[in-house]
Amino acid sequence: MSLTRIHNFAISLDGFATGEPQSLEAPFGHAGHRLHDWMFATRYWDPSGATGVDNAFAQQFAPGIGAEIMGAGKFGPPGWQDDPEWTGWWGPNPPFHTPTFVLTHRPQPAIEMEGGTTFHFLDVPPAEALAAAREAAAGQDVRIGGGPTVVRSFLAAGLVDYMHLVQVPILLGRGVRLWDGLEGLDEAYDIEVVASPTGVTHLSFTKKPAA
Ligand SMILES: NC(=O)c1ccc[n+]([C@@H]2O[C@H](COP(=O)([O-])OP(=O)(O)OC[C@H]3O[C@@H](n4cnc5c(N)ncnc54)[C@H](OP(=O)(O)O)[C@@H]3O)[C@@H](O)[C@H]2O)c1
Numbered sequence: 001m002s003l004t005r006i007h008n009f010a011i012s013l014d015g016f017a018t019g020e021p022q023s024l025e026a027p028f029g030h031a032g033h034r035l036h037d038w039m040f041a042t043r044y045w046d047p048s049g050a051t052g053v054d055n056a057f058a059q060q061f062a063p064g065i066g067a068e069i070m071g072a073g074k075f076g077p078p079g080w081q082d083d084p085e086w087t088g089w090w091g092p093n094p095p096f097h098t099p100t101f102v103l104t105h106r107p108q109p110a111i112e113m114e115g116g117t118t119f120h121f122l123d124v125p126p127a128e129a130l131a132a133a134r135e136a137a138a139g140q141d142v143r144i145g146g147g148p149t150v151v152r153s154f155l156a157a158g159l160v161d162y163m164h165l166v167q168v169p170i171l172l173g174r175g176v177r178l179w180d181g182l183e184g185l186d187e188a189y190d191i192e193v194v195a196s197p198t199g200v201t202h203l204s205f206t207k208k209p210a211a
Helices: 053-058 126-137 148-156
Strands: 004-012 016-018 065-071 099-103 118-122 141-146 162-168 189-195 201-207
Touching: 004 053, 004 148, 016 148, 053 201, 065 126, 065 148, 099 126, 118 126, 126 141, 126 148, 141 148
Parallel strands: 004 141, 004 162, 065 099, 065 141, 099 118
Antiparallel strands: 004 016, 162 201, 189 201
């Protein structure tokens, strides 16, 4: 069965998954790179990087994934819809290598990139986006890639089967929070926690079987 998965999604101790303001110069606002420094230090990211628990989690990002869903806020800085040249942050060969569905209230024609990534733009509720992504994934799993607004909406709709969060020991104080409106979410998941010597904490949420 095709699962809906989240990987390497980083939050601060106070639950923010990005800082503010988001801009072309600072995609994560005042958070800078701090939410993902743990990942940049792994072999998954950098051939001379570390193996170990952070790498073991990080490298689960791609295997078995046949499509990604992301939000307009991950795809580009505020206002990217007004730039006909904008094709995302990632250059000509984005790291998704699958059909990738961008949720936006201002959809546009699809963009085919190198390396198997095609961006499709959808203005539909989460369940409809998931149905489209699942069809494109042809039996493989669908990754919800963020940002926090989109992850929150899929969690609220009960559509996420597995979520890997990385809690980074920083306090951002402002930005976009993951958890707002998700009271009691923990009851639907088996939650495991692994503390890494690097200081980050990996949390895995696996959906409990329906009673
Ligand atoms: N911490 C992490 O691991 C991580 C991972 C990924 C991204 N990020 C960061 O998160 C930030 C972006 O997150 P965000 O919460 O601001 O934005 P987001 O979740 O990427 O996107 C939210 C936006 O997507 C559009 N949207 C969402 N659901 C929709 C629907 N059902 N139908 C139509 N449009 C829909 C709306 O934009 P419009 O109304 O403008 O169309 C909405 O404002 C960036 O800074 C990014 O770098 C962090």
